[in-house]
């Protein structure tokens with residue numbers, strides 16, 4: 446993964462602007478919480494782990510902007526930053542998990558001077574970033590054993606280095622298999638309406654020299670029918686304790702197609718994507734996004750401008766369609782709850 450999704454430099458958060466890919470490699474600098482919040486809402490940075498990391502650094506941005514306030518006002522401003530970042534996107538639980546980590550650091554350092562609190566918050570954000578890099582590689586290692594040399598896989602959306610600190614979750618499995626000497630060919634669903642597959646996954650895999658073909662989302666059925674597909678592998682934004690998986694819209698349909706064709710359907714995600722407070726996927730909040738994303742697909746009219754639109758950004762794949770869940774702790778198979786609980790408690 447030759448480019449960095451996000452990095453902290455000169456007291457600011459630098460984001461690769463993923464809305465400009467694949468045509469342009471543009472980095473943007475964020476020193477204000479509101480600007481960063483809008484960047485998360487606009488998918489400048491996207492992908493469950495990357496959203497969490499951007500928000501963690503966003504708390505540091507907010508703290509530094511308030512460092513000259515009186516202590517109580519400073520802490521209020523930091524908590525306001527956390528609250529604003531928590532309102533950006535509702536589905537990826539990693540966002541709330543990361544913000545909770547930052548809230549704990551603030552609470553543990555109350556009473557210290559503002560600069561010391563800023564330093565503690567920055568140290569925590571860096572720790573989360575480095576942990577994510579390691580976790581993605583652990584997920585990759587666990588998942589790579591599921592792929593044979595010469596595997597053909599279908600992915601959906603982008604769960605690669607662009608969705609994480611780097612390396613990725615679903616694509617991390619592909620990278621790890623390739624590093625283990627196994628040749629892997631990827632069919633990347635374009636993933637309407639925002640085309641994270643054709644714009645981001647294809648770009649990322651080509652940068653890494655991995656065999657990739659882009660397919661229309663509605664071609665996945667015939668690819669599963671006509672090609673020797675070994676598995677489907679996707680990321681996740683939130684996994685309920687029974688193993689139901691919220692992921693990019695279209696994932697549920699791909700899982701049904703995989704089952705119809707007798708192809709394993711794997712989900713790769715860090716433990717921070719588990720939401721053990723939810724009994725099932727029915728309780729996962731699904732982000733509804735603006736109609737313009739469908740009416741003006743990536744910038745040009747593709748539907749009447751007054752046509753009503755239904756644009757859920759995610760769907761839920763029932764656990765019975767999931768062949769295995771791969772995390773940094775290992776590979777879980779149904780029934781999922783006991784293993785997921787052990788992963789969270791380990």
Ligand SMILES: CSC[C@H]1O[C@H](OP(=O)(O)O)[C@H](O)[C@@H]1O
Pocket residue numbers: 491492493494601602603604605608609613614615641679680681682692693694758
């Ligand atoms: C590694 S999690 C990536 C996950 O996030 C994507 O959603 P979005 O691009 O809207 O942030 C998609 O659901 C991916 O599977």
